[in-house]
Amino acid sequence: MTDSTLTVGFVGLGMMGEPMTRNLAAARFDLRIYDMDPDRTRALADVLGVTGVTYAADLAACDAIVTMLPTSAIVRSVFVDDAGELRIPLRPGTVIVDMSSSDPNETVETGRMLAKSGVRLVDAPVSGGVARAIDGTLAIMMGSDDDEAAAIAERVVAPLSRSVYRTGGLGTGDAMKALNNCVAGAAFAATSEALIAGRKFGLDAQQMIDIFNDSTGQTFSSTHVFGPHVVDEQYASGFALPLITKDIRIAQSLQQAMDRDAPVCDAVTTAFEEALAGLGGVDHTEAYRYWSGESR
Structure with a gap:
Protein backbone atom coordinates (compact mmCIF):
# COMPACT_ATOMS: atom_id res chain seq x y z
CA MET A 1 0.00 0.00 0.00
CA THR A 2 1.26 3.49 -0.78
CA ASP A 3 -0.20 6.87 0.17
CA SER A 4 2.01 9.83 -0.60
CA THR A 5 -0.85 12.34 -0.69
CA LEU A 6 -0.89 12.89 3.09
CA THR A 7 1.85 14.50 5.13
CA VAL A 8 1.88 12.57 8.38
CA GLY A 9 3.67 13.39 11.62
CA PHE A 10 4.46 10.82 14.29
CA VAL A 11 5.23 11.69 17.91
CA GLY A 12 6.71 9.10 20.28
CA LEU A 13 9.30 6.60 19.04
CA GLY A 14 9.28 4.10 21.89
CA MET A 15 8.68 0.34 21.97
CA MET A 16 5.41 0.65 20.04
CA GLY A 17 6.06 3.88 18.15
CA GLU A 18 9.22 2.78 16.39
CA PRO A 19 7.76 -0.26 14.57
CA MET A 20 4.62 1.72 13.79
CA THR A 21 6.69 4.41 12.05
CA ARG A 22 8.44 1.70 10.07
CA ASN A 23 5.10 0.54 8.70
CA LEU A 24 4.02 4.09 7.90
CA ALA A 25 7.30 4.67 6.07
CA ALA A 26 6.76 1.47 4.07
CA ALA A 27 3.33 2.82 3.07
CA ARG A 28 5.10 5.80 1.45
CA PHE A 29 3.49 8.56 3.46
CA ASP A 30 5.34 11.86 3.48
CA LEU A 31 6.43 11.10 7.05
CA ARG A 32 7.90 13.41 9.67
CA ILE A 33 8.89 11.87 12.99
CA TYR A 34 9.60 13.40 16.40
CA ASP A 35 10.72 12.19 19.81
CA MET A 36 11.93 14.01 22.92
CA ASP A 37 15.23 12.17 22.35
CA PRO A 38 16.75 13.87 19.28
CA ASP A 39 19.34 11.13 18.82
CA ARG A 40 16.58 8.54 18.58
CA THR A 41 14.69 10.70 16.09
CA ARG A 42 17.75 11.25 13.94
CA ALA A 43 18.85 7.61 13.93
CA LEU A 44 15.42 6.25 12.98
CA ALA A 45 14.86 8.94 10.34
CA ASP A 46 18.16 8.01 8.71
CA VAL A 47 17.27 4.31 8.66
CA LEU A 48 13.79 4.90 7.22
CA GLY A 49 14.69 7.68 4.83
CA VAL A 50 12.07 10.02 6.29
CA THR A 51 12.21 13.49 7.85
CA GLY A 52 13.23 13.69 11.48
CA VAL A 53 12.27 16.97 13.14
CA THR A 54 13.98 18.60 16.07
CA TYR A 55 10.97 20.41 17.52
CA ALA A 56 7.29 19.48 17.72
CA ALA A 57 6.52 22.83 16.09
CA ASP A 58 8.17 21.48 12.94
CA LEU A 59 5.08 19.27 12.47
CA ALA A 60 2.87 22.30 11.75
CA ALA A 61 2.52 21.53 8.05
CA CYS A 62 1.27 17.96 8.59
CA ASP A 63 -2.21 16.93 7.47
CA ALA A 64 -2.38 14.37 10.28
CA ILE A 65 -0.25 13.75 13.37
CA VAL A 66 -0.14 10.41 15.17
CA THR A 67 0.78 10.26 18.86
CA MET A 68 2.00 7.19 20.74
CA LEU A 69 2.79 8.53 24.20
CA PRO A 70 2.53 7.30 27.82
CA THR A 71 -0.45 9.38 29.01
CA SER A 72 -3.21 11.68 27.81
CA ALA A 73 -1.70 14.50 29.88
CA ILE A 74 1.51 14.24 27.86
CA VAL A 75 -0.47 14.15 24.61
CA ARG A 76 -2.23 17.37 25.60
CA SER A 77 1.02 19.06 26.57
CA VAL A 78 2.45 18.49 23.10
CA PHE A 79 -0.33 20.46 21.43
CA VAL A 80 -1.80 22.99 23.86
CA ASP A 81 -0.56 25.06 26.77
CA ASP A 82 -2.22 25.52 30.15
CA ALA A 83 -4.47 28.22 28.71
CA GLY A 84 -5.65 25.92 25.94
CA GLU A 85 -3.73 27.74 23.22
CA LEU A 86 -1.91 25.83 20.48
CA ARG A 87 1.78 25.17 21.08
CA ILE A 88 2.17 24.18 17.41
CA PRO A 89 0.77 26.50 14.71
CA LEU A 90 -1.43 23.78 13.22
CA ARG A 91 -3.69 24.57 10.30
CA PRO A 92 -7.47 24.36 10.77
CA GLY A 93 -8.59 20.91 9.69
CA THR A 94 -5.46 19.13 10.89
CA VAL A 95 -6.28 15.69 12.32
CA ILE A 96 -4.53 14.42 15.44
CA VAL A 97 -4.76 10.65 15.82
CA ASP A 98 -3.98 9.77 19.42
CA MET A 99 -3.04 6.08 19.53
CA SER A 100 -1.84 6.23 23.14
CA SER A 101 -3.70 4.57 26.01
CA SER A 102 -5.34 7.78 27.16
CA ASP A 103 -7.95 8.72 29.75
CA PRO A 104 -11.23 9.17 27.85
CA ASN A 105 -12.35 12.17 29.91
CA GLU A 106 -9.03 13.92 29.33
CA THR A 107 -9.27 13.08 25.63
CA VAL A 108 -12.68 14.71 25.37
CA GLU A 109 -11.40 17.85 27.09
CA THR A 110 -8.30 17.99 24.88
CA GLY A 111 -10.58 17.62 21.87
CA ARG A 112 -12.58 20.65 23.02
CA MET A 113 -9.40 22.70 23.40
CA LEU A 114 -8.13 21.76 19.95
CA ALA A 115 -11.50 22.36 18.32
CA LYS A 116 -11.27 26.05 19.27
CA SER A 117 -8.49 26.31 16.68
CA GLY A 118 -10.19 24.06 14.15
CA VAL A 119 -7.96 21.07 14.93
CA ARG A 120 -9.70 17.70 15.04
CA LEU A 121 -8.85 14.94 17.52
CA VAL A 122 -9.49 11.23 16.98
CA ASP A 123 -8.70 8.66 19.67
CA ALA A 124 -7.41 5.39 18.23
CA PRO A 125 -5.68 3.30 20.91
CA VAL A 126 -4.29 -0.08 19.96
CA SER A 127 -4.07 -3.63 21.25
CA GLY A 128 -1.71 -6.39 20.24
CA GLY A 129 1.63 -5.44 21.74
CA VAL A 130 5.02 -4.98 20.13
CA ALA A 131 4.82 -8.12 17.98
CA ARG A 132 1.67 -6.95 16.22
CA ALA A 133 3.03 -3.41 15.96
CA ILE A 134 5.93 -4.89 14.02
CA ASP A 135 3.61 -6.98 11.82
CA GLY A 136 1.18 -4.12 11.21
CA THR A 137 -1.71 -6.19 12.59
CA LEU A 138 -2.79 -4.12 15.59
CA ALA A 139 -6.43 -3.98 16.64
CA ILE A 140 -7.51 -0.33 16.73
CA MET A 141 -10.43 1.14 18.66
CA MET A 142 -11.40 4.48 17.11
CA GLY A 143 -13.56 7.20 18.62
CA SER A 144 -14.48 10.40 16.78
CA ASP A 145 -17.16 13.06 16.60
CA ASP A 146 -16.14 13.94 13.03
CA ASP A 147 -16.68 11.43 10.23
CA GLU A 148 -14.33 13.23 7.84
CA ALA A 149 -11.55 13.27 10.45
CA ALA A 150 -12.17 9.59 11.19
CA ALA A 151 -11.89 8.77 7.47
CA ILE A 152 -8.51 10.52 7.31
CA ALA A 153 -7.43 8.74 10.47
CA GLU A 154 -8.40 5.38 8.96
CA ARG A 155 -6.22 6.09 5.92
CA VAL A 156 -3.30 6.82 8.22
CA VAL A 157 -3.69 3.79 10.48
CA ALA A 158 -4.48 1.27 7.74
CA PRO A 159 -0.81 0.15 7.40
CA LEU A 160 -0.69 -0.44 11.15
CA SER A 161 -3.71 -2.64 11.65
CA ARG A 162 -5.71 -5.66 10.64
CA SER A 163 -8.93 -4.28 12.08
CA VAL A 164 -10.29 -0.84 12.94
CA TYR A 165 -13.36 -0.72 15.17
CA ARG A 166 -15.38 2.50 15.15
CA THR A 167 -16.55 2.61 18.76
CA GLY A 168 -18.54 5.87 18.74
CA GLY A 169 -17.80 9.46 19.74
CA LEU A 170 -14.53 10.97 20.90
CA GLY A 171 -13.18 9.13 23.94
CA THR A 172 -14.97 5.84 23.33
CA GLY A 173 -11.87 4.24 21.85
CA ASP A 174 -9.92 5.11 24.98
CA ALA A 175 -12.71 3.76 27.18
Missing part, protein backbone atom coordinates in the same frame (compact mmCIF):
# COMPACT_ATOMS: atom_id res chain seq x y z
CA MET A 176 -12.74 0.50 25.22
CA LYS A 177 -8.94 0.17 25.45
CA ALA A 178 -8.95 0.66 29.23
CA LEU A 179 -11.71 -1.90 29.70
CA ASN A 180 -9.92 -4.34 27.38
CA ASN A 181 -6.71 -4.00 29.38
CA CYS A 182 -8.59 -4.52 32.62
CA VAL A 183 -9.87 -7.82 31.23
CA ALA A 184 -6.34 -8.70 30.07
CA GLY A 185 -4.96 -7.77 33.49
CA ALA A 186 -7.57 -9.94 35.19
CA ALA A 187 -6.57 -12.88 33.00
CA PHE A 188 -2.88 -12.34 33.76
CA ALA A 189 -3.54 -12.08 37.49
CA ALA A 190 -5.78 -15.17 37.54
CA THR A 191 -3.30 -17.22 35.52
CA SER A 192 -0.47 -16.09 37.81
CA GLU A 193 -2.48 -17.06 40.88
CA ALA A 194 -3.20 -20.51 39.46
CA LEU A 195 0.40 -21.05 38.36
CA ILE A 196 1.77 -20.09 41.78
CA ALA A 197 -0.57 -22.51 43.55
CA GLY A 198 0.09 -25.30 41.04
CA ARG A 199 3.84 -25.03 41.29
CA LYS A 200 3.68 -25.18 45.08
CA PHE A 201 1.57 -28.32 44.78
CA GLY A 202 4.16 -29.90 42.49
CA LEU A 203 2.71 -29.26 39.02
CA ASP A 204 5.03 -28.42 36.14
CA ALA A 205 4.65 -24.78 35.08
CA GLN A 206 4.98 -25.32 31.33
CA GLN A 207 2.60 -28.26 31.40
CA MET A 208 0.08 -26.11 33.24
CA ILE A 209 0.29 -23.48 30.50
CA ASP A 210 -0.04 -26.17 27.82
CA ILE A 211 -3.17 -27.49 29.51
CA PHE A 212 -4.66 -24.01 29.90
CA ASN A 213 -4.08 -23.47 26.18
CA ASP A 214 -5.81 -26.75 25.31
CA SER A 215 -8.66 -26.11 27.74
CA THR A 216 -11.13 -23.49 28.89
CA GLY A 217 -8.44 -21.53 30.73
CA GLN A 218 -6.93 -20.29 27.48
CA THR A 219 -6.38 -16.51 27.23
CA PHE A 220 -4.05 -14.17 25.37
CA SER A 221 -1.83 -14.22 28.46
CA SER A 222 -1.59 -18.00 28.47
CA THR A 223 -0.92 -18.29 24.73
CA HIS A 224 1.43 -15.34 24.20
CA VAL A 225 2.84 -14.22 27.53
CA PHE A 226 3.34 -16.92 30.13
CA GLY A 227 5.52 -19.35 28.18
CA PRO A 228 8.40 -17.05 27.29
CA HIS A 229 8.02 -14.30 29.85
CA VAL A 230 7.08 -16.17 33.03
CA VAL A 231 7.96 -19.86 32.66
CA ASP A 232 11.18 -19.10 30.74
CA GLU A 233 11.71 -15.99 32.88
CA GLN A 234 12.39 -13.55 30.05
CA TYR A 235 10.08 -10.91 31.59
CA ALA A 236 10.33 -8.83 28.42
CA SER A 237 6.88 -8.57 26.84
CA GLY A 238 7.41 -4.91 26.01
CA PHE A 239 4.41 -3.73 28.07
CA ALA A 240 5.52 -1.91 31.20
CA LEU A 241 3.92 -2.45 34.60
CA PRO A 242 3.20 1.28 35.10
CA LEU A 243 1.31 1.40 31.80
CA ILE A 244 -1.00 -1.56 32.36
CA THR A 245 -1.62 -0.32 35.91
CA LYS A 246 -2.55 3.11 34.53
CA ASP A 247 -4.99 1.51 32.06
CA ILE A 248 -6.60 -0.62 34.77
CA ARG A 249 -7.01 2.46 36.98
CA ILE A 250 -8.76 4.20 34.07
CA ALA A 251 -11.11 1.22 33.75
CA GLN A 252 -11.83 1.38 37.48
CA SER A 253 -12.63 5.09 37.27
CA LEU A 254 -15.02 4.36 34.39
CA GLN A 255 -16.78 1.73 36.46
CA GLN A 256 -17.08 4.20 39.33
CA ALA A 257 -18.36 6.95 37.03
CA MET A 258 -21.06 4.55 35.81
CA ASP A 259 -21.97 3.89 39.46
CA ARG A 260 -21.20 0.22 39.00
CA ASP A 261 -20.13 -2.27 41.65
CA ALA A 262 -17.06 -3.86 40.03
CA PRO A 263 -15.34 -6.18 42.53
CA VAL A 264 -13.21 -7.93 39.90
CA CYS A 265 -11.92 -4.64 38.50
CA ASP A 266 -11.26 -3.40 42.03
CA ALA A 267 -9.32 -6.55 42.94
CA VAL A 268 -7.24 -6.42 39.75
CA THR A 269 -6.49 -2.74 40.33
CA THR A 270 -5.31 -3.45 43.87
CA ALA A 271 -3.14 -6.38 42.74
CA PHE A 272 -1.35 -4.38 40.06
CA GLU A 273 -0.98 -1.29 42.25
CA GLU A 274 0.70 -3.40 44.93
CA ALA A 275 3.04 -4.96 42.37
CA LEU A 276 3.87 -1.53 40.96
CA ALA A 277 4.61 -0.15 44.43
CA GLY A 278 6.92 -3.08 45.06
CA LEU A 279 8.69 -3.27 41.71
CA GLY A 280 8.53 0.10 39.96
CA GLY A 281 8.92 0.53 36.22
CA VAL A 282 9.57 -3.06 35.14
CA ASP A 283 7.89 -5.19 32.49
CA HIS A 284 4.35 -6.03 33.56
CA THR A 285 5.09 -9.77 33.53
CA GLU A 286 7.33 -9.29 36.57
CA ALA A 287 4.18 -8.77 38.60
CA TYR A 288 4.11 -12.59 38.71
CA ARG A 289 7.40 -12.53 40.64
CA TYR A 290 5.97 -10.06 43.13
CA TRP A 291 2.76 -12.02 43.69
CA SER A 292 4.70 -15.27 44.09
CA GLY A 293 6.98 -13.68 46.68
CA GLU A 294 10.12 -14.12 44.56
CA SER A 295 10.91 -10.40 44.41
CA ARG A 296 9.93 -9.32 47.95
